[in-house]
Amino acid sequence: ERASTAVTESSENHKPYMIEKRIVRPDGEIRHVLSRGDILLNDQNQPEKLRGFFADITERKQAEEAAQQAEQQFAIFFQNAPIGLSITAPNGQLIRVNQAFCDMLGYSLDEMSQFTFENITHPDDLAASKTILSDLLAGKKAKKVLDKRFVSKTGNEIWTQVRTALYRDSTGSPVYFLTNIIDITQLKEGEEIQARFESVFNATDDLVSFVDTDYVLRAINERYLEYWQTSHDEVIGKHIADLMNHETFKEVV
Numbered sequence: 001e002r003a004s005t006a007v008t009e010s011s012e013n014h015k016p017y018m019i020e021k022r023i024v025r026p027d028g029e030i031r032h033v034l035s036r037g038d039i040l041l042n043d044q045n046q047p048e049k050l051r052g053f054f055a056d057i058t059e060r061k062q063a064e065e066a067a068q069q070a071e072q073q074f075a076i077f078f079q080n081a082p083i084g085l086s087i088t089a090p091n092g093q094l095i096r097v098n099q100a101f102c103d104m105l106g107y108s109l110d111e112m113s114q115f116t117f118e119n120i121t122h123p124d125d126l127a128a129s130k131t132i133l134s135d136l137l138a139g140k141k142a143k144k145v146l147d148k149r150f151v152s153k154t155g156n157e158i159w160t161q162v163r164t165a166l167y168r169d170s171t172g173s174p175v176y177f178l179t180n181i182i183d184i185t186q187l188k189e190g191e192e193i194q195a196r197f198e199s200v201f202n203a204t205d206d207l208v209s210f211v212d213t214d215y216v217l218r219a220i221n222e223r224y225l226e227y228w229q230t231s232h233d234e235v236i237g238k239h240i241a242d243l244m245n246h247e248t249f250k251e252v253v
Helices: 002-013 058-080 099-105 123-137 185-203 222-228 246-252
Strands: 017-024 030-041 047-056 084-088 094-097 143-151 157-168 174-183 209-211 217-220
Touching (some): 030 058, 084 099, 099 143, 099 157, 123 143, 123 157, 157 185
Antiparallel strands (some): 017 030, 030 047, 084 174, 143 157, 157 174
């Protein structure tokens, strides 16, 4: 029907036609063909002959369908990934981000599409981020990993681990950066608390140690090491009775 319509329109408009259609071979196999042709007119300017040719484009159509299917699968994975994902142009413009990245920063997809990576990067981490992108563009590295902070819509600092790779076309020209972003804010907050604790732990002049229920040393402060003239490696994991005579240990316990 489509072929018949194309030929009729070609005859009425005196213009060539071109359509893609499917044909069924005698063995039942379906092939895709490209049909091109035009109408030859007689001396009375009336249609006389149909001139045309067919080209088998089955392989091309199969490749197009495979590419379309791959794109659909990538889109499903990209949008539903549990970690943040972004595709960024070489100039820093965000081309595509997923919902997890939007949720991480509190922006909508439309809002994120208006940003460059600079707009959402913490000012103190911007220089390091630019250096990484420059190294990738210069071909110094194939991929880079960085702990950096983004700034959420509400102004909060979001610590992340960022892994970025640069993809190039067949000529070697940069096309886009593909980045995955993992929220490590809670981990960083835990490290900060631990650092503050260790600062106070080691600043006191008292001898402080932590032992488990089996009286095995798990942590000691610097003053403790100075007093006993020892090192962490020599005492951590040992029973406290090993650091004093057993009679003293019995009295303490």
